[in-house]
Amino acid sequence: MQIAPPDFDRMFGALADATRRDIVRRAIAGEEGVAELAEHYPMSFAAVQKHVAILERAGLVTKRRIGRRKVVHANLDGLRATRRLLDRYEELWRDRIARMTELIGDTKEARP
Amino acid sequence: MTVTAVRKDPQARTMTLDAEFDATPERVWQLWADPRQLERWWGPPTYPATFTSHDLRPGGKVEYHMTGPGGDQPRGYWEVDEVDPPHRLAFRDGFANDDGTPNLELPMTIARVAIEEIGRGRTRMSIESTFPSLEAMEQVLAMGMEEGLKLAVGQIDGILAGDAVRVS
Numbered sequence: 001m002q003i004a005p006p007d008f009d010r011m012f013g014a015l016a017d018a019t020r021r022d023i024v025r026r027a028i029a030g031e032e033g034v035a036e037l038a039e040h041y042p043m044s045f046a047a048v049q050k051h052v053a054i055l056e057r058a059g060l061v062t063k064r065r066i067g068r069r070k071v072v073h074a075n076l077d078g079l080r081a082t083r084r085l086l087d088r089y090e091e092l093w094r095d096r097i098a099r100m101t102e103l104i105g106d107t108k109e110a111r112p
Numbered sequence: 113m114t115v116t117a118v119r120k121d122p123q124a125r126t127m128t129l130d131a132e133f134d135a136t137p138e139r140v141w142q143l144w145a146d147p148r149q150l151e152r153w154w155g156p157p158t159y160p161a162t163f164t165s166h167d168l169r170p171g172g173k174v175e176y177h178m179t180g181p182g183g184d185q186p187r188g189y190w191e192v193d194e195v196d197p198p199h200r201l202a203f204r205d206g207f208a209n210d211d212g213t214p215n216l217e218l219p220m221t222i223a224r225v226a227i228e229e230i231g232r233g234r235t236r237m238s239i240e241s242t243f244p245s246l247e248a249m250e251q252v253l254a255m256g257m258e259e260g261l262k263l264a265v266g267q268i269d270g271i272l273a274g275d276a277v278r279v280s
Contacts, residue, residue, distance in 0.1 A: 104135045
């Protein structure tokens with residue numbers, strides 16, 4: 001059962017940084033290039049460019065040409081896949097908790 | 113809804129889930145300490161778990177298998193690290209081969225359970241799961257869980273009805 005692309009660790013590694021998560025958030029709108037993104041952060045253009053490159057390698061963003069500009073776009077499929085894995089593990093435990101709750105309820109009713 | 117909070121930390125590969133029960137810590141502890149009760153919630157109804165050994169002491173081992181609709185029996189085991197009834201339990205959950213020996217090629221998940229009274233007869237249980245890698249998480253999810261994940265809570269009522277476990 002393939003539920004995740006093979007470079008999952010790279011994806012999570014890329015998302016482990018607060019600046020990169022913020023870049024991804026802005027890239028969902030997909031209106032800014034690297035230079036414009038860099039204006040939001042107290043760091044050099046080169047540093048932001050490096051962050052974008054890490055996100056690109058992880059498959060979380062792509063650069064797209066719009067007219068004469070290159071904008072940074074979030075790869076929503078990649079983001080969804082990353083979330084899905086943690087969501088499914090949460091679901092597994094939620095189901096277990098639901099069964100525990102039933103079991104405790106059962107026991108109470110079974111007692112006089 | 114008894115699950116009160118879920119925290120996911122992709123960086124630490126950790127998921128923490130808090131749940132509250134209308135029961136005492138001792139009663140909640142029984143869900144872990146009594147293998148017959150553990151069997152009723154560890155696996156989903158389509159993959160019920162059978163615990164074949166259950167030595168809940170530091171250094172002890174707990175062994176189980178699950179039985180799927182097609183007769184497949186994935187096996188797992190815990191290595192128990194910490195036991196402090198009715199408040200704390202820590203163990204590593206691993207995969208086993210068909211003959212019951214640990215499958216060391218597959219990763220272990222670290223589980224820490226904390227149980228505390230929160231007043232008015234209610235108890236909070238926190239479960240923290242830590243994965244050595246995201247691949248590990250994927251393997252755990254693939255272990256016969258797919259069907260069970262799809263079941264709604266309501267659908268298990270029938271399975272539990274008329275089969276009440278009594279606390280001795």
